[in-house]
Structure formats: C-alpha cells, structure tokens
Amino acid sequence: xxxxxxxxxxxxxxxxxxxxxxxxxxxxxxxxxxxxxxxxxxxxxxxxxxxxxxxxxxxxxxxxxxxxxxxxxxxxxxxxxxxxxxxxxxxxxxxxxxxxxxxxxxxxxxxxxxxxxxxxxxxxxxxxxxxxxxxxxxxxxxxxxxxxxxxxxxxxxxxxxxxxxxxxxxxxxxxxxxxxxxxxxxxxxxxxxxxxxxxxxxxxxxxxxxxxxxxx
Numbered sequence: 001x002x003x004x005x006x007x008x009x010x011x012x013x014x015x016x017x018x019x020x021x022x023x024x025x026x027x028x029x030x031x032x033x034x035x036x037x038x039x040x041x042x043x044x045x046x047x048x049x050x051x052x053x054x055x056x057x058x059x060x061x062x063x064x065x066x067x068x069x070x071x072x073x074x075x076x077x078x079x080x081x082x083x084x085x086x087x088x089x090x091x092x093x094x095x096x097x098x099x100x101x102x103x104x105x106x107x108x109x110x111x112x113x114x115x116x117x118x119x120x121x122x123x124x125x126x127x128x129x130x131x132x133x134x135x136x137x138x139x140x141x142x143x144x145x146x147x148x149x150x151x152x153x154x155x156x157x158x159x160x161x162x163x164x165x166x167x168x169x170x171x172x173x174x175x176x177x178x179x180x181x182x183x184x185x186x187x188x189x190x191x192x193x194x195x196x197x198x199x200x201x202x203x204x205x206x207x208x209x210x211x212x213x214x215x216x
Contacts, residue, residue, distance in 0.1 A: 021149075021153075038140055040110045042128065042136055044110050045114065046112050047116075048099060050098075050170075055077075055098075056073075059095075063079070063159060066140075067083065069082045069083075070082075071182075074177055075163065076173050076174075078097070079097070080158065082184070083157045085150050085153065085156065087155070089187040090157075090188075091156070092160055092188070095191075097162060098132060099126050100127055100129045101124040102125060102127050131192070131194025136161065139159055
C-alpha cells in the first residue's frame with residue numbers, strides 16, 4: 001500500500017507542480033498508519049452500490065479534518081472534497097465507494113462478515129472484492145500529504161468519492177448533477193485499479209484515451 005500511495009501522489013504532483021519534488025519517505029511512513037487503519041475499517045464494513053451512506057460519511061469526515069471543502073450527497077451518496085491552493089491546474093482523484101454482494105472467504109482477521117438486504121429484498125453477503133477500500137484509503141493518504149505540503153505546489157486538488165461504480169450509474173448521476181460545472185473542471189484526472197495480473201507489490205500506470213473518457 002505504501003508503494004501505491006507514493007505512486008498516486010507522485011503522479012498527481014507531476015501534473016501541476018511548478019518544480020518536481022518528492023514527499024519525504026518519513027512523511028509517507030507517518031501517514032501510513034492512518035491510511036492502513038482507514039483501509040481496514042472500510043474493508044470490515046462494506047456497503048452495496050447506492051447504499052454507501054456510512055462509507056461516504058467516513059470519507060467526508062477525513063477530508064474535512066484535512067481542511068477540504070466537502071460536499072456530500074452528490075449524485076446519490078457521492079462525496080466531493082476540494083482543496084484550493086492558489087492559481088494552477090486542477091487535478092482530480094476518483095475513488096469508488098461501493099462493494100460487491102459476494103462472500104469473503106479470505107480468513108483474514110479483518111475480513112468482512114457483513115450481510116445486508118439488496119434492492120430486491122434478498123439477504124446477501126458484502127465484500128470489498130475489487131479494491132475500492134484500498135483506492136479510498138490511498139486517496140485520503142494522498143489528500144493528506146498534499147495538504148501537509150501545500151507550500152510546495154499550487155493549483156486545486158479534488159477528491160471524488162463515486163457511488164455505485166459496480167452498477168455504473170454513480171458516475172452518470174454525479175455528472176448529471178454537475179460534477180464538472182459546480183466544481184472546478186479537472187485538467188488531469190486519476191483513478192486506481194487493483195488487478196490480479198501483476199505480481200505482488202508491483203504496479204503500473206496507464207493513460208486513458210480522452211475519446212473513451214470524455215469530460216463534458
């Protein structure tokens with residue numbers, strides 16, 4: 001997780017920092033316990049698409065404590081946190097709030113044992129099986145390190161907590177409600193993807209096509 005946190009932060013900074021710089025490893029180490037604790041909490045307490053109320057509240061609380069301007073209930077249960085730091089490019093980091101209706105069989109100490117009723121009224125298990133808990137946590141770590149180092153960059157950073165990614169509708173709802181008109185329009189947008197086709201502790205970056213991911 002430390003490696004991924006550092007990569008996300010570095011990619012974000014490279015987008016707008018007037019002069020390239022790196023966060024000291026001591027700062028990464030200092031931020032890690034909070035990031036890990038948030039990850040474990042989110043993993044133990046997953047919520048289904050369109051029902052991410054507690055998850056959204058946790059993310060909003062973290063952002064407010066860091067000094068972000070926070071909007072909740074956006075596009076359903078979505079969260080938007082904005083950190084304005086003078087003139088400069090606008091960078092957005094998207095993290096997904098929802099989990100999947102699948103049972104966890106990892107046997108981990110922090111495994112999810114949550115069950116709930118889905119929109120059909122059927123009782124189902126719930127698990128963060130797609131890495132959304134990790135994406136949210138490292139996004140908060142990135143948000144924290146940027147706030148701590150605001151004297152080293154200029155511009156605007158936006159954390160977007162997107163609901164219902166697994167059912168696709170969350171992004172559409174946020175855009176329809178005015179994600180790119182009520183808030184600064186991003187010059188750069190980042191998102192994470194946890195994949196099983198990489199060896200452990202390895203990561204990679206991929207540039208998305210603007211033709212496939214238009215920003216209105």
